[in-house]
Amino acid sequence: MTGMGWTGRLLLIGVPFLWLALFFLLPLLIVVKISLAQSTIGIPPYTPLLVDHDGGRELHATLANFALITNDDLYLRAYLGSLGNAAMATALCLLIGYPVAYAIARSQGVRRHLLLFLVMLPFWTSFLIRVYAWIAILEPNGLLNQCLIALGLTAAPLPLLNNEFSVELGLVYSYLPFMILPLYGSLSVLDPSLIEAAADLGARPLQGFLGVTLPLTLPGIAAGSLLVLIPALGEFVIPDLLGGPDTLMIGKVLWDEFFNNRDWPVAAAVAVVLVAALAVPLLAAQRFLERGHAA
Amino acid sequence: MALLEIDGASKRFGATTAVDDVSLNVERGAFYALLGPSGCGKTTLLRMIAGFETPDSGRIFIDGIDVTGLPAYARPVNMMFQSYALFPHMDVAGNIAFGLRQERLDRRRIAARVDEMLALVQMSGYARRRPHELSGGQRQRVALARALAKMPKLLLLDAPLAALDRKLRAETRLELTGIQERVGITFLVVTHDQEEALSVASCVAVMDRGRVVQTGAPAEIYERPASRLVADFVGEVNLFEGELTAGFNGLALVVAGFREPVPLPCGTRLPEGAAAALAVRPEKVVLSHAPPAGFAIAATVSSIGYLGGGSIVHLATEQGMALKAYLPGAAASSFGRGAPVWATWPPDEAVVLTQ
Ligand SMILES: Nc1ncnc2c1ncn2[C@@H]1O[C@H](COP(=O)(O)OP(=O)(O)OP(=O)(O)O)[C@@H](O)[C@H]1O
Numbered sequence: 338m339t340g341m342g343w344t345g346r347l348l349l350i351g352v353p354f355l356w357l358a359l360f361f362l363l364p365l366l367i368v369v370k371i372s373l374a375q376s377t378i379g380i381p382p383y384t385p386l387l388v389d390h391d392g393g394r395e396l397h398a399t400l401a402n403f404a405l406i407t408n409d410d411l412y413l414r415a416y417l418g419s420l421g422n423a424a425m426a427t428a429l430c431l432l433i434g435y436p437v438a439y440a441i442a443r444s445q446g447v448r449r450h451l452l453l454f455l456v457m458l459p460f461w462t463s464f465l466i467r468v469y470a471w472i473a474i475l476e477p478n479g480l481l482n483q484c485l486i487a488l489g490l491t492a493a494p495l496p497l498l499n500n501e502f503s504v505e506l507g508l509v510y511s512y513l514p515f516m517i518l519p520l521y522g523s524l525s526v527l528d529p530s531l532i533e534a535a536a537d538l539g540a541r542p543l544q545g546f547l548g549v550t551l552p553l554t555l556p557g558i559a560a561g562s563l564l565v566l567i568p569a570l571g572e573f574v575i576p577d578l579l580g581g582p583d584t585l586m587i588g589k590v591l592w593d594e595f596f597n598n599r600d601w602p603v604a605a606a607v608a609v610v611l612v613a614a615l616a617v618p619l620l621a622a623q624r625f626l627e628r629g630h631a632a
Numbered sequence: 633m634a635l636l637e638i639d640g641a642s643k644r645f646g647a648t649t650a651v652d653d654v655s656l657n658v659e660r661g662a663f664y665a666l667l668g669p670s671g672c673g674k675t676t677l678l679r680m681i682a683g684f685e686t687p688d689s690g691r692i693f694i695d696g697i698d699v700t701g702l703p704a705y706a707r708p709v710n711m712m713f714q715s716y717a718l719f720p721h722m723d724v725a726g727n728i729a730f731g732l733r734q735e736r737l738d739r740r741r742i743a744a745r746v747d748e749m750l751a752l753v754q755m756s757g758y759a760r761r762r763p764h765e766l767s768g769g770q771r772q773r774v775a776l777a778r779a780l781a782k783m784p785k786l787l788l789l790d791a792p793l794a795a796l797d798r799k800l801r802a803e804t805r806l807e808l809t810g811i812q813e814r815v816g817i818t819f820l821v822v823t824h825d826q827e828e829a830l831s832v833a834s835c836v837a838v839m840d841r842g843r844v845v846q847t848g849a850p851a852e853i854y855e856r857p858a859s860r861l862v863a864d865f866v867g868e869v870n871l872f873e874g875e876l877t878a879g880f881n882g883l884a885l886v887v888a889g890f891r892e893p894v895p896l897p898c899g900t901r902l903p904e905g906a907a908a909a910l911a912v913r914p915e916k917v918v919l920s921h922a923p924p925a926g927f928a929i930a931a932t933v934s935s936i937g938y939l940g941g942g943s944i945v946h947l948a949t950e951q952g953m954a955l956k957a958y959l960p961g962a963a964a965s966s967f968g969r970g971a972p973v974w975a976t977w978p979p980d981e982a983v984v985l986t987q
């Protein structure tokens with residue numbers, strides 16, 4: 338970087354920093370601010386944080402919203418529901434995604450490009466439309482039930498939609514590419530001679546996989562799992578469209594607080610707690626990935 | 633019975649035939665070198681022995697057992713990879729122990745064996761290092777220790793010294809022979825460095841375009857090459873092409889530029905009129921300022937390269953042919969660049985080649 342000068346260096350660090358500050362940190366601070374206010378009727382529908390009082394200014398902050406979401410166990414159940422669904426989706430994506438990524442990484446030339454293209458193909462259609470398509474497939478008289486009845490596998494339509502099954506299916510379907518791509522990334526740079534060396538030293542295929550392939554692709558597993566877990570935790574569209582009356586996920590609770598109850602401060606508090614909870618696995622994974630990088 | 637018998641093995645990749653009907657016997661305890669130019673199929677042959685490629689035809693026997701269909705993990709063979717292929721997520725001890733752990737030996741036996749191997753390759757202080765914390769030469773030693781840890785019947789080494797610098801290569805070459813004698817394991821080494829093959833091997837097979845063109849002891853390969861190709865690839869050589877004729881005292885070769893037919897080594901039996909070549913090593917060439925008695929060719933000195941123990945003199949003949957002569961010690965100092973000289977050799981030191 339010599340010869341670039343300090344203005345160049347400042348620009349190099351400054352631009353992404355400014356970007357993050359403007360589009361990530363500032364909105365987050367606004368959300369934190371709202372979470373400390375009280376709900377009122379008006380525009381905006383929350384009280385100001387600083388109030389003019391006797392010529393001076395007073396801070397009007399309250400933790401009542403946080404107290405509310407800790408006291409009412411609806412929120413806790415929603416957080417746990419989200420965590421359960423997201424963790425399950427992550428595990429299923431890993432189970433399905435690993436063999437797929439392995440097959441792509443082992444294939445050659447045009448075939449490899451074609452398979453990668455197929456993995457990314459869903460992104461060419463709107464996410465919302467693809468979720469609606471699943472409704473058409475899973476409905477009581479939808480595509481799948483018609484097929485099952487036509488094949489004589491079931492007499493009456495199966496309840497495939499608006500339950501835990503359809504939510505899980507939607508999550509796995511939507512986030513699978515985010516698991517496959519980082520796994521493919523770490524599998525494709527794995528030196529094949531390492532696997533041959535393991536076999537040469539007497540390791541059967543399974544032992545070679547557990548002893549060499551798996552540990553060397555842990556960074557890909559961690560990255561893919563985070564890319565699935567984090568958005569799945571806050572997911573709103575999938576539980577809203579594919580979920581049933583029993584589906585309790587925090588993204589949907591947040592939406593309801595914000596748009597149905599117009600209680601911005603409580604919605605903001607729910608969001609702040611979610612971000613704080615997500616920061617923990619993120620930081621842990623970051624440390625892990627950095628350690629793996631150094632090795 | 634030979635330890636390794638390869639019987640007519642062939643391997644094709646699409647249009648290229650990487651290994652073409654190779655038959656080879658490697659005796660127990662040998663230090664066997666596979667020598668050949670880049671891309672001649674050495675690695676492919678080694679990979680077939682290790683079990684990473686299946687031959688399209690032919691069979692491979694180790695210790696009399698047909699291993700052609702056996703997977704790599706079931707063969708009593710270990711390989712040292714061209715790129716070393718050390719496991720980056722394990723330390724040195726972990727790498728060496730990997731093969732032993734597959735045999736489910738108990739921990740203490742494994743630890744003892746790892747220490748023994750580390751001592752063998754003089755890396756005892758490095759057990760806890762990761763591969764990326766080692767130099768190229770140290771990685772090479774760890775790779776060797778890992779491949780030897782299971783005491784295979786046959787150790788395959790793919791260009792084991794190619795990644796090392798020249799000085800380290802010479803030292804390691806000596807160590808490798810020492811280690812081989814100590815452990816008593818048969819080594820099959822791949823190399824495209826002829827000096828390496830000649831100096832360490834007890835037996836050499838020269839390969840070219842997928843085929844084995846000559847096998848024998850290093851001295852035999854060097855002194856009695858079977859073809860122009862082997863003569864040219866193994867060491868430096870001057871090749872004189874000509875036509876056989878009945879000479880003064882047995883057969884001789886008519887070569888352009890010589891005042892009289894060049895006599896052949898005693899006992900050469902070939903038909904008159906056929907084309908042949910004489911291969912003369914640079915150290916057999918004798919130079920003189922005045923024309924010697926008998927056959928000789930006139931040339932001028934184009935350059936002299938000092939090699940330390942002697943010099944290599946490059947000559948150009950009037951026919952436009954480039955010759956090399958090796959003169960030991962300071963013998964080259966009496967020849968200046970551009971000086972006219974005469975080149976000849978003792979007839980019995982040359983080799984007649986028809987292939
Ligand atoms: N997997 C493969 N697919 C296609 N062609 C291959 C494959 N492996 C080797 N070849 C070809 O087979 C020939 C022999 O290759 P090989 O690696 O055995 O050469 P080598 O003698 O080991 O060369 P080097 O000294 O450069 O390592 C080459 O022409 C190579 O391009």
Ligand SMILES: [Mg+2]
Binds near residue numbers: 674675714790
């Ligand atoms: Mg090779």
